[in-house]
Amino acid sequence: MLTKTNRVWILLFLAPCLLMFVVLIGIPLVNVVWTSFADYTTFSKPEISGWGNYEQLLFHDDSFWDAVKNTLLWVLLQCTVGVSIGCAVALLLFRKPFGWKFFRAVYMIPSIIPTVASGIMFYLLLNPELGIVKPLQQFLGSQGPTLNLFGNSSYAFWALTLTWLFYSAISTVIIMAELGTISGSLLEAARIDGASRFQIDLFILLPLLRNIIGTCVILAAVGMITQFDTIYVTTKGGPGSSTLNLSVYLYNTATLDNDYGLTNAISVMQILLGLFLVLLIGRAFKLGESHE
Amino acid sequence: MNGKLSSGFVYAALICIVLISLGPIFWVLLGSFKTRGEIYSSAFALPSQFNFSNYAEAFRLAPIGKFFVNSLIVCAVTTAVNFAVVAPFAYVLARYHFGMKKLIVAAIASVMLLPSQSLAVPIFTLLRSFHLLDTKTGLILIYAAFGIPITFFILRSFFLSIPKSLEEAASIDGAGFAVTFLKVILPLSVPGMVTAGILQFLSSWNEFFFALVLTSGDQARTVPIALSYYLGTFSNNYPALFAAVILTILPPIAIFVFSQEKVVESLTAGAVKG
Amino acid sequence: MLKKLSKGVMVTVAATLLLAGCSSNDNKNANANNGIDGEEVTLKVLNYHVGEDYAASFFKKMFDEFPSSELGKGVKFDMQEIPTTDAYAQKIKVLFATGDIPDIILTSGNNILDLAVKSGKIADLTPYFDADPEWKSSFDPGALERNSIDGKIYAVPNQKEIAMIYYNKALFKKAGIAEPETSFASWEEFFAACEKLKAAGITPLSLDTNDFAWLSSMFLGAMIGTANEEGNKFMNALHPTNFNNLEVVDALKNLKTMLTQYSTQDAIGGKYDPMAAHFLMGEVAMISNGPWMVPDFSNKEKAVEGLSDQIGVMLFPEDGMVNVPGAGDMVSAGDKATTDAAVNFLKYQTSLDNQITSLKMTGIIPVSSKAVVPEEFNKENPLVGRMLELTTKAKYQFGENQANWYQNTLDTLSRLLPELAFDKITPEDFAKKLEEVAKKNE
Missing domain, CATH: 3.40.190.10 (Periplasmic binding protein-like II)
Incomplete structure (x- = not known):
């Protein structure tokens, strides 16, 4: 198929995106990478200083490792539980129960609400004086002080996880779009063979969704690595380092420490970690290969 | 036999979905009628009266209307530009093998991982040299560029699941490269296109940091900046913020519902896989 | 004229x-x-x-x-x-x-x-x-x-940045606490009053820990700034890095007591706004803040009816106040x-x-x-007028940590206060941690 005219077309197809990528992202990215090797603050020009920033991060910075640990745990949870929920909802809606379009739209709404609003909602809902925890505990007959979910470092991580784990509408929408392209005759044939709906989901649909679920897992992983807004509105990474992830840590280094060199070293580490995960997920899902 | 049981299970699950999904928006809606004192007296209490003063306040405190129009323009154009640039690119990468492909995919993936905090200074400098600071064009270009990976990954997996035999058939019929892409591939990928478009639209709609750093006047600013007007140094006007959220959330929801309808329509054209 | x-x-x-x-x-x-x-x-x-x-x-x-x-x-x-x-x-x-x-x-x-x-x-x-x-x-x-x-x-x-303690006269009366002339004579008296309020079923203090712990910082700074000459000097210094000292450790110990014994449950992890609301709704007896809070007391959207008539203002114990340009x-x-x-x-x-x-x-x-300041102003704004008057009676004057301390130090303070309250860090280690972080700026 690679005829000469095709070659020209291929180049034409690639060029705009590559151009956009190189100019708008490549140039700033190069800047980020080289200044990660520099002494560089908000108020001074970068001066090359070698591996100092990385040494600082990797060997003298507990917060960095706390942030990496939390980030990875959140990635794991979102890629497994989160995407599974999104996928389950998609399969459920694909059965076209009465009102499925309504449910599809409704499930998307939380992903549209700006985080400044939803974040403060979660903050108040889990507030030990005003929120849902006190009445719930009373209902369950527990004595003693109300659990302070965002205020106690033993619970804060899980409290934050609850604010996003169930909202996997993005996965649902992506998977539903793919489900729509699967031929009805295939399902009909399976049904005639006596397969239950659940068996169809499990043994016919899921394998066909491999590529797109892989994509959802990648997006979920990336979403957790770059998660910032909800944490910033509710806990700012605290108490202690219990909800500190790489994005919040990076933000703090830039705006509180004014240290752009270190910030950019964290960026580079974040990109490397993310790429490693993306490649790993790609391998696991044999991503990029045709189904045939 | 167990049909009743399973449909009972399906609806139980769906009711859970409705509860956790409508809960937040309903809460925000109620909050938009409360006084500031009421917001903090209980997370559940109903507002003492349904007056619209917070909505009036929302308009008084921030140039929300103007920013809203900007947001619509920026997000719509961003989505279009992003798609026009990425779709052909994703198609070639889904269909052809060449040496640097893995590297290119990795580079694309890395875009998603770039923290805006790190990029603020270099991107500001870049747009300044193009004289694109404080313009909608500047924001659109940046959003479209940062949207490359999501659109790319979604479209690529759609293109991958289209059987090659269709293109071969088109080629035998004498259709050229571009014609095959436009007339055969794209129509079959409408669900993917729409899905990628929605995600692109939503992420630009809620983006705050670049909007803050790269714009300075009313001409280019977007809704997330307007929402900050309700937050003060010492206290926040949440009722007005919630009112503004209710006012500005309708278009993205409408666009979502409308575009999903398009997906369904496109599918009636006939399934291709399996 | x-x-x-x-x-x-x-x-x-x-x-x-x-x-x-x-x-x-x-x-x-x-x-x-x-x-x-x-x-x-x-x-x-x-x-x-x-x-x-x-x-x-x-x-x-x-x-x-x-x-x-x-x-x-x-x-x-x-x-x-x-x-x-x-x-x-x-x-x-x-x-x-x-x-x-x-x-x-x-x-x-x-x-x-x-x-x-x-x-x-x-x-x-x-x-x-x-x-x-x-x-x-x-x-x-x-x-x-x-x-x-x-x-x-x-x-x-x-x-000029100034801050003192606002108190709710009605709640003081209910608990049987006499309104101090200018301030509680000592921190012991202050804590005794807190105990009395608590016994009467009233939450004594509005505190927070989130967003740089503004409200708690007021008391923390006041305890350090009135402790002795050393502490006062510390609270007037710009960008201090020597946190590992007795005054800071003692103040953190007392702040822990305040957070766990004398404040609302949501103070730990709490943000300024809802915590201030507790005071504005007449549920809490004391809050420390600057004069910009005064309009809130009579704001119908934020405060209970009639609150502004119930507000008194006093210096921090031992006649201390935030007062710096x-x-x-x-x-x-x-x-x-x-x-x-x-x-x-x-x-x-x-x-x-x-x-x-x-x-x-x-x-x-x-x-x-x-x-x-025109006399009319004092008449129309008796509370701010009273604050200006108290300013002349302050024995200890000190700065706000929010303006004086490095930002990353404030962030650490804000993130470690809940750990302190839940017994996950000692005041001594807390002070060491603050010092360590502050020194990162040098």
Whole structure:
């Protein structure tokens, strides 16, 4: 198929995106990478200083490792539980129960609400004086002080996880779009063979969704690595380092420490970690290969 | 036999979905009628009266209307530009093998991982040299560029699941490269296109940091900046913020519902896989 | 003459006229000619006093009226609105890094003076002060010193930061606590009062830990600042790094007691706004804050009916108070015409009359002791009047940690306070941690 005219077309197809990528992202990215090797603050020009920033991060910075640990745990949870929920909802809606379009739209709404609003909602809902925890505990007959979910470092991580784990509408929408392209005759044939709906989901649909679920897992992983807004509105990474992830840590280094060199070293580490995960997920899902 | 049981299970699950999904928006809606004192007296209490003063306040405190129009323009154009640039690119990468492909995919993936905090200074400098600071064009270009990976990954997996035999058939019929892409591939990928478009639209709609750093006047600013007007140094006007959220959330929801309808329509054209 | 006029349009008109009159007299020594031969100067300003900001209306008035004043002849503003100080801090730092700083850099509580000076991008204002002795002498020497580095003045202060304790008289009465004359004589007495309130079923204190722990910081700073001379010196120092000392450790111990025994359950992890609401709803007996909170007491949207009649104000125990000149506004080191015009604006903004206007509109305390507060004002605002009176009786005066400490240190304070409250870190280790983080800035 690679005829000469095709070659020209291929180049034409690639060029705009590559151009956009190189100019708008490549140039700033190069800047980020080289200044990660520099002494560089908000108020001074970068001066090359070698591996100092990385040494600082990797060997003298507990917060960095706390942030990496939390980030990875959140990635794991979102890629497994989160995407599974999104996928389950998609399969459920694909059965076209009465009102499925309504449910599809409704499930998307939380992903549209700006985080400044939803974040403060979660903050108040889990507030030990005003929120849902006190009445719930009373209902369950527990004595003693109300659990302070965002205020106690033993619970804060899980409290934050609850604010996003169930909202996997993005996965649902992506998977539903793919489900729509699967031929009805295939399902009909399976049904005639006596397969239950659940068996169809499990043994016919899921394998066909491999590529797109892989994509959802990648997006979920990336979403957790770059998660910032909800944490910033509710806990700012605290108490202690219990909800500190790489994005919040990076933000703090830039705006509180004014240290752009270190910030950019964290960026580079974040990109490397993310790429490693993306490649790993790609391998696991044999991503990029045709189904045939 | 167990049909009743399973449909009972399906609806139980769906009711859970409705509860956790409508809960937040309903809460925000109620909050938009409360006084500031009421917001903090209980997370559940109903507002003492349904007056619209917070909505009036929302308009008084921030140039929300103007920013809203900007947001619509920026997000719509961003989505279009992003798609026009990425779709052909994703198609070639889904269909052809060449040496640097893995590297290119990795580079694309890395875009998603770039923290805006790190990029603020270099991107500001870049747009300044193009004289694109404080313009909608500047924001659109940046959003479209940062949207490359999501659109790319979604479209690529759609293109991958289209059987090659269709293109071969088109080629035998004498259709050229571009014609095959436009007339055969794209129509079959409408669900993917729409899905990628929605995600692109939503992420630009809620983006705050670049909007803050790269714009300075009313001409280019977007809704997330307007929402900050309700937050003060010492206290926040949440009722007005919630009112503004209710006012500005309708278009993205409408666009979502409308575009999903398009997906369904496109599918009636006939399934291709399996 | 101005003193006798009440609020309203008349004041505005009169003040503008008067000012115009005053400043034309100043012209001989002040640089009132902006630009060269009638050419216009455009001043780039980033203004975060917009929307919900407490000083939005005052700054709007300043920016609107300056160009038509004598000092502001030929000046136009290229105004960029940045809602919230958080967003402002982010943007101003990007602008410093890219070299595009505005001509006037408004202070935002986050003290970047030394860093800004190091960057070489802001103007030395000493010559302007020297050229206009009248203006210079309107400031207390301490206020200028605080905005100087190595003897050079780099910023124009425009407010005095003060803070004390507000208390709810009705709740005090219910618990049988006598209202102190000026303050509780000692912290022991203060804690005894807390115990009494608690016994009466009343939560004594509004505290928080989130967002730099503003409310808790007030008490923390007060305990350090009234402990002894060492502690007082510590609380007056800009950017201290020696946290590992007895005063800090003791104060943290006491703050832990306050958080766990004498405050609402949601104080730990709490944000300012809902915690202030507890006091405004009449549920909590005491809160510490600056005078800008006073309008909230009578705000029907925020406070219970009749609260403002129940509010008393006192100094921190042992007659302590936050009382320091604030960090000032800076001017970018641009061409002379622009710098001149920017300095003229700051002169306008800090004129004695406008300091009083600022007090009236925002509750900000004038930085100049020469700015005479009209008696009407004290009558109409008895609480702020009382605060000004108490200011003269304070034995210990100290700064706010929010303005004095490095930002990353405040962030650490904010993130470790819940750990302290839940017994996950000792006060000693806490102090060490603060020291470690503060030293990262050096």
